[in-house]
Amino acid sequence: xxDVEKIRxxxxxxxxxxxxxxxxxxxxxxxxxxxxxxxxxxxxxxxxNNANVHRGRHTLSEQATLAYEQARATVAAFFNIxxxxxxxxxxxxxxxxxVTNGLSEQLDNQSTIVISALEHHANIVPWQQLAKRTGATxxxxxxxxxGRFNVExxxxxxxxxxxxxxxxxxxxxxxGNITPLETILHAAKQQHTxxxxxxxxxxxxxxxxxxxxxxxxxxxxxxxxxxxxGLGGLYGRYERLNSLAVYQTGGEMIETVTLTETxxxxxxxxxxxxxxxxxxVIAFSAAIKYLVSLDKTNVYxxxxxxxxxxxxxxxLIDGITIYSDINNxxxxxxxxxxxxHPFDIATLLDGYGVAVRSGxxxxxxxxxxxxxxxxxxxxxxxxxxHKDVDLFIAALQECIALLD
Ligand code: PMP
Numbered sequence: 055x056x057d058v059e060k061i062r063x064x065x066x067x068x069x070x071x072x073x074x075x076x077x078x079x080x081x082x083x084x085x086x087x088x089x090x091x092x093x094x095x096x097x098x099x100x101x102x103n104n105a106n107v108h109r110g111r112h113t114l115s116e117q118a119t120l121a122y123e124q125a126r127a128t129v130a131a132f133f134n135i136x137x138x139x140x141x142x143x144x145x146x147x148x149x150x151x152x153v154t155n156g157l158s159e160q161l162d163n164q165s166t167i168v169i170s171a172l173e174h175h176a177n178i179v180p181w182q183q184l185a186k187r188t189g190a191t192x193x194x195x196x197x198x199x200x201g202r203f204n205v206e207x208x209x210x211x212x213x214x215x216x217x218x219x220x221x222x223x224x225x226x227x228x229x230g231n232i233t234p235l236e237t238i239l240h241a242a243k244q245q246h247t248x249x250x251x252x253x254x255x256x257x258x259x260x261x262x263x264x265x266x267x268x269x270x271x272x273x274x275x276x277x278x279x280x281x282x283x284g285l286g287g288l289y290g291r292y293e294r295l296n297s298l299a300v301y302q303t304g305g306e307m308i309e310t311v312t313l314t315e316t317x318x319x320x321x322x323x324x325x326x327x328x329x330x331x332x333x334x335v336i337a338f339s340a341a342i343k344y345l346v347s348l349d350k351t352n353v354y355x356x357x358x359x360x361x362x363x364x365x366x367x368x369x370l371i372d373g374i375t376i377y378s379d380i381n382n383x384x385x386x387x388x389x390x391x392x393x394x395h396p397f398d399i400a401t402l403l404d405g406y407g408v409a410v411r412s413g414x415x416x417x418x419x420x421x422x423x424x425x426x427x428x429x430x431x432x433x434x435x436x437x438x439x440h441k442d443v444d445l446f447i448a449a450l451q452e453c454i455a456l457l458d
Contacts, residue, residue: 064090064091064344079437080432081409088282121336126140126335134265142285149287152325168193170203173223202379203238223252227254227386228386257279272288272289292321361385371450374389387432395428400430408446415431
């Protein structure tokens, strides 16, 4: 049984009033709220266990190193990968940049990079830069007018262009649409394409088994998975990962240094220069343990029930246009009301304690593709309940009455 009220009690931020109204937090796609276990792990580290890792021979440092590496193993197990295939970064953005920089020497003007119009800017701009540096051709996978992939079209495109690299999102941050990855990745594999999947949005909701998924690289952000900000991860199939050129250089990632030459360690160490965000890594493993303690199927079923309830209610309001694929979604509702500015709706909703996002959602090419300047985005997580939806819809109706 999934007891959402018991779960909500684990998230202190959900208990507060915003503008004298109970907070209705519908911005989990931007960042999720944090369970008490994550807050406690952060405090515990700084209060008692604080020391640098991989350096000292003293007890605290050894304990910190152990906790840091255990956290890597916990998160790796969650994704069904091995610990040495997981690199800590400061977010999904840095993880993608690590890959695009690391591939610079492997690509040239005969190479083809394929991205899609569904991507967050973080999975567009680094590839544009890589194409500029190497002379590679940058192409986009066909996306239907409604923001959905036609699998057959995608497969044909991949067979025709035989890309060197394919970078694609697991779920759209703006629409919540889930990408039909299985077939697309299979087609890419047939062409020996290097594949990177942006899991920043999907990882919390779909809890992917990365070995099964079969991509070469997968990136995620801890803060969108109940964990702290300033931390993310890069999964890389080991040979692929180790074949990337070093990204940032400095201490910790080296084997030997002379004043003129350096040799580097193997992955993941060679990509983790300097002192890492130790507290965040440890707190993130607390987040993952918390998530794993909730049954995956129950979590997903609850999220889908809340999402469907919200869709049902929103569809009853005249003048609402929904852009999300409501049948294939991680729980993100992208919509507009008539031609009202999404910013005005989000601002008015905030007055009722309802937190949503408005704007282009760092997905300007997608907005252009959909023929809009921006939208309102209400994104749900497993800690949302039916009351959140009722309060959101009631507040939206009042906002609309003010705007009409
Ligand atoms: N990709 C997607 C799909 C995202 O939603 C985000 C964050 N909005 C990112 C990448 C970048 O993540 P971060 O800002 O945590 O690096």
